[in-house]
Amino acid sequence: MSTLNSRRARPQRRRTIAAAFVAAMLLAACGDDQDDEMQAGVDRAGEGGSGSRRDAATRPEHDAAPPASTPDAARPGEAVDYDGQQVFRHDTFGDEALWTDQLRMHEVIAKAVDPMTALGAGLKVDSTAVPASVLASADLTDPATTVALIELGAVVGITGEVRDGKLLRVGVACALCHSDVDDSVMEGIGKRLDGHANRDLDPGLILSLSPKFANDEKAKAVLTSWGKGKYDARWNQDGMNAPVLIPPIYGLRGVPLETYTGDGPVSYWNAYVAVTQMGGIGQFFDPRVGVEVLRMPDQVTPKLPALYEYEISLRAPEPPAGSFDAAAAERGKALFEGRAQCSTCHSGATLSDAGERLHTPAETGMEPLHAQRSATGRYRTTPLRALWQHAPYFHDGSAASLDAVVDHYDSHLGLTLGEPDQADLVEYLKSL
Ligand code: HEC
Ligand code: HEC
Numbered sequence: 522m523s524t525l526n527s528r529r530a531r532p533q534r535r536r537t538i539a540a541a542f543v544a545a546m547l548l549a550a551c552g553d554d555q556d557d558e559m560q561a562g563v564d565r566a567g568e569g570g571s572g573s574r575r576d577a578a579t580r581p582e583h584d585a586a587p588p589a590s591t592p593d594a595a596r597p598g599e600a601v602d603y604d605g606q607q608v609f610r611h612d613t614f615g616d617e618a619l620w621t622d623q624l625r626m627h628e629v630i631a632k633a634v635d636p637m638t639a640l641g642a643g644l645k646v647d648s649t650a651v652p653a654s655v656l657a658s659a660d661l662t663d664p665a666t667t668v669a670l671i672e673l674g675a676v677v678g679i680t681g682e683v684r685d686g687k688l689l690r691v692g693v694a695c696a697l698c699h700s701d702v703d704d705s706v707m708e709g710i711g712k713r714l715d716g717h718a719n720r721d722l723d724p725g726l727i728l729s730l731s732p733k734f735a736n737d738e739k740a741k742a743v744l745t746s747w748g749k750g751k752y753d754a755r756w757n758q759d760g761m762n763a764p765v766l767i768p769p770i771y772g773l774r775g776v777p778l779e780t781y782t783g784d785g786p787v788s789y790w791n792a793y794v795a796v797t798q799m800g801g802i803g804q805f806f807d808p809r810v811g812v813e814v815l816r817m818p819d820q821v822t823p824k825l826p827a828l829y830e831y832e833i834s835l836r837a838p839e840p841p842a843g844s845f846d847a848a849a850a851e852r853g854k855a856l857f858e859g860r861a862q863c864s865t866c867h868s869g870a871t872l873s874d875a876g877e878r879l880h881t882p883a884e885t886g887m888e889p890l891h892a893q894r895s896a897t898g899r900y901r902t903t904p905l906r907a908l909w910q911h912a913p914y915f916h917d918g919s920a921a922s923l924d925a926v927v928d929h930y931d932s933h934l935g936l937t938l939g940e941p942d943q944a945d946l947v948e949y950l951k952s953l
Contacts, residue, residue, distance in 0.1 A: 603824045605831025609715065610700070613680050613692030614801025615820045620692045623800075624731040627681070627691040631668055633730075636661040639676065640709040643722030643749060645702045647713050650675035656706065677702065677713060693799055695791075695828070698722060698752065698767045716771035716835035718911055720750030725764070751918070754798050755894050758812060763890050765916045772837030772906035776871045781916040782892055783879045783901030784810075787832055788825040795821045809896035837906035844909055845951035853949025856942055862934060863946075866902040872953070873904035886933035891916055905953050923950045 613620075620626045636646070636659070648656060650673050659666050665686065670676050672683035678697025682690040701719050705711035709721070725747030734740045743762045747753060751764035765781060773779070779790045785807075795801040796814050803821025806813050857863040866885075868875055879899035882889035892898050900916070914920040920929055927943045927950070930936060938946070 603827035605827035605829070605834075606715070608824045608828045609694065609831050610677075610696045610713070611674060611680050611694050612824060613694055614795045614799060614803060614824070615692075616795075616800040616802075617682075617690045617692040618802065619800025621690045624728070624733050626727075626731060627688045628732070629730050630671070630681075630691065631664055631688045633664060634667050635664045636666050636670065639667055642727050643719060644679070644709070644727075645677040645700065645713075645719065645721075646670060646706075646710040647675045647677055647702060648706045648710050649712055656710075677719075695794075695799075698724065699770050714838075716769060716832070717838075718750065718767040718769045720767065720911070722767065723747070723749045724752045754794060755810075758797065758810070759894055761890070761894060763894070763917075765891055766913065766918045768903075769837075769907065769911050770832055771835040772871070772904060773835070774833040774871075775869075776873050776904045777876060778874070778879070778901050780895070781900060781903070782895035782897050783874070783877075783899065784896040788829050791825055791828055791832075792821055807896060838910055840907070840909045840952055846948045847952070849945045849948035850952040851949075852942075853945035853947070853952075856938070856946050857949055861930070861936055861938060861942075861946055863930070867905055871904040871906070872902075874902040878902075886929065887915065888917060888919070905950070908950050908953050923947045926950070 634642075640646070651659075651670065655669070655673075659669075667676070668681070668683055668686060668688045671679055671681035671688060671691065674680070677700050678694045680692050680694055681688050696713070696715065698719055699716060701714045701717035701721075702709065702711035703714055725744035728734070729741045729744035734744070743756065746762065747764040750767055752767055753762060753764040756762055756764075768781070773787065777783075777786075779785060779787050784790060784793075789807075792803065792805045793807070793812070796803045796805040796816070797812060801821050802816045803819045804815045804817075806815075857867075864872075866874065866880065874880075879897055879901055881899055882892050885900065887900055892900055903915075908914070908923060912922055914923070914926050915929075920926040924943070924947055927938075927946050931938050931943060
């Protein structure tokens with residue numbers, strides 16, 4: 522409860538025309554007759570009156586305070602109603618209202634997105650959902666094949682309704698950004714790897730194909746500037762353009778605060794994304810960032826507990842055998858906990874912050890803008906797991922490799938480690 526009130530008061534953000542416009546595009550999950558409500562999602566100046574406003578401080582389920590791993594809105598017995606894996610992989614929370622009715626992506630897909638184009642934009646295909654015979658004979662240059670794959674539920678993170686080979690409605694699920702495949706059939710086609718960041722996905726490019734943006738060069742320029750593996754979850758709120766890397770979401774059990782900036786627990790952020798980014802029908806309130814959206818009937822909140830359970834069940838993949846030098850990693854661990862000062866922040870089982878402690882951008886030499894746009898103004902110590910698996914590093918991808926990470930800290934913290942020690946530290950990071 523207290524955290525929402527006690528965190529530093531956030532200056533009211535300017536409400537730019539761009540933000541309002543973009544909101545109309547991307548928050549438009551309710552169809553034309555409910556424009557007032559969707560507007561409320563960004564009208565943070567307080568002129569609401571559409572019935573969509575509530576005092577978030579009175580809503581404990583959106584409290585950002587630890588114990589953070591308690592799912593929001595959890596009520597006894599609710600989790601059993603939903604299958605968290607199913608929600609994560611396929612549930613759209615009713616966001617077809619955005620992706621179909623507003624963005625008309627069903628038309629874009631049926632007209633122009635053959636499987637090769639889809640794979641090129643980073644979409645993944647779940648081979649286990651496709652009968653082998655179909656996979657062997659599929660024409661990967663025909664958009665009709667994409668529609669057939671969507672009908673089978675095989676395009677990861679895309680859920681569609683198909684009748685007589687025609688794509689009627691389409692929406693997106695969490696898996697779109699937070700799942701990869703193992704490429705066992707070919708690049709982009711294989712078994713699902715839930716929780717892995719899809720760093721091949723170009724969400725901005727995909728959005729820019731919508732006819733909604735056909736005559737909006739400014740929006741298209743922003744969307745096509747993001748690139749693969751990056752997304753800006755605040756662009757349609759504050760109109761700024763500074764995308765971050767899609768993070769892996771495995772290994773989050775025991776991590777107190779979620780997002781790069783530690784804005785809140787898992788379900789806090791899940792609700793934010795489902796409602797304000799995916800366009801799902803639901804509610805999200807946080808006066809710290811001035812977001813208040815209420816769309817009914819809520820298809821998000823009741824699913825959050827099951828979704829949470831599934832997310833925290835996702836384990837980080839182990840480093841492949843022989844992928845690091847064990848003796849060097851052992852020496853690196855001693856440096857990590859000693860002279861290199863890493864464990865002053867990366868501590869405990871998850872190597873993240875203890876409790877609610879966060880860091881100013883200057884403490885670790887990070888660019889400040891992403892923190893400034895968040896609810897906390899600070900960065901959370903990223904939990905260290907499966908680092909071998911998800912280069913580049915830091916929220917903005919500013920370190921291309923683990924060597925670059927160690928170099929960064931060596932100069933920023935004035936460690937003067939020297940090359941052999943730096944190499945040992947890198948081996949340790951590869952072992953996590
Ligand atoms: C369009 C891509 C996209 C979709 C769809 C998406 N996310 Fe994310 N997710 C991101 C990005 C980008 C971040 C990083 C945001 C930040 O920290 O500022 C993120 C952050 C997270 C985090 C925090 C990870 C951490 O290290 O603390 C979790 C958990 C998460 N997402 C779960 C979900 C769930 C569950 C859904 C579905 C309701 C979802 N995401 C939908 C892109 C996406
Ligand atoms: C003052 C606290 C602090 C210290 C000291 C610190 N870190 Fe970090 N670390 C952070 C924060 C905060 C982030 C998130 C930065 C971002 O993404 O903007 C981070 C991110 C990282 C990441 C990126 C993880 C990812 O998945 O992108 C790695 C790797 C890392 N730190 C390793 C180290 C190592 C190695 C040391 C010691 C040389 C160290 N850290 C020292 C706070 C710290």
